[in-house]
Amino acid sequence: MKCIRYICFVLAAGFALAACDKTDKAYKDFAPGGEITYPGKADSLKVNPGKQRAQLTWLLKTDSRIVKCRIYWNRRADSADVNVTRTTGVDTIRHTLGDMGEGPYVFEVYTFNAQGDRSIKAEANGDVYGSFYESNLVNRTLKSAVITGGNTKLDWDESDPRSPGVDLRYKDAAGQPQTRRVPATEKTTLITGAVQAGSVEFQTLYLPVPNAIDTFRAATAKVNL
Structure with missing residues (x-):
């Protein structure tokens, strides 16, 4: 009985080794250089x-x-x-x-x-x-723009959540070009003195998503006072 068990064990081991040899050969055929090495993933x-x-x-x-x-x-x-x-x-x-x-x-x-x-x-x-995205952007609504007490007062509507602010351009009383960034949270903008030519221009800025690397602009709007 022991002899029969020993013979069975030897035969099983032989089959296992043969199977391993075939598997190893198939693997090497698939990967001729041996083991596949994967660098660390991004x-x-x-x-x-x-x-x-x-x-x-x-x-x-x-x-x-x-x-x-x-x-x-x-x-x-x-x-x-x-x-x-x-x-x-x-x-x-x-x-x-x-x-x-x-x-x-x-x-x-x-x-x-x-x-x-x-x-x-x-x-x-x-x-x-x-350009398609930018062409569909709209400016923040300017509710009123008046000269009062010798100064210029601009009242804004609520800002779009995607907008960090507005770039405002005008010429001061001395005729010098001025640019001013109006934050999205600012509701009223006061400009000391009356603007020359009686008009202001502005563009609303947009970030399509918070992690955008570029700022987009609506078309220039011009308002006469």
């Missing part, structure tokens, strides 16, 4: 939109072997390489893509080591804004 990938451009940021945390990152977009029809010099800590990588068409995008980022091994994918969605 972490916390974010897209900061701009005017016909987009800034991508991500973190490189633990893998000191990373020497390059590659960004893909437009279903991998377009790409950009970013060379990397690692430090001993966490590195923040920023790269801005320019000449982008207006619209939504899906961005993919891979990291590479010196041997050309590629990480798994990091992915993020983002928008690029342009």
Whole structure:
């Protein structure tokens, strides 16, 4: 009985070794260089939109072997390489893509080591804004603009939540051009003295999202006093 058990054990071990050899051969056929090495993945990938451009940021945390990152977009029809010099800590990588068409995008980022091994994918969605978005922006409503007591008084309506303020332009009493930033929270603007030519111009500023890297402007509005 012991002899039979021993023979069965030897046969089972032989089959197991043969199976391992086949599996190992199949793996090596699939990965001729041996084990696949994946560099550390790009972490916390974010897209900061701009005017016909987009800034991508991500973190490189633990893998000191990373020497390059590659960004893909437009279903991998377009790409950009970013060379990397690692430090001993966490590195923040920023790269801005320019000449982008207006619209939504899906961005993919891979990291590479010196041997050309590629990480798994990091992915993020983002928008690029342009002339179409800007052409649909409207100015903050100026409820009244009057000269009172020798000074100019402007009363504003509520500001759009996306707007950080208004750029106001006029010529002062001496005829000198002046530019003034009116914060979104300001309801009344007082200009010392009467403006020359009896008119002011202004443009409302917009950030489409809080992390936008560019400020957009509504068309110039002119108001006669």
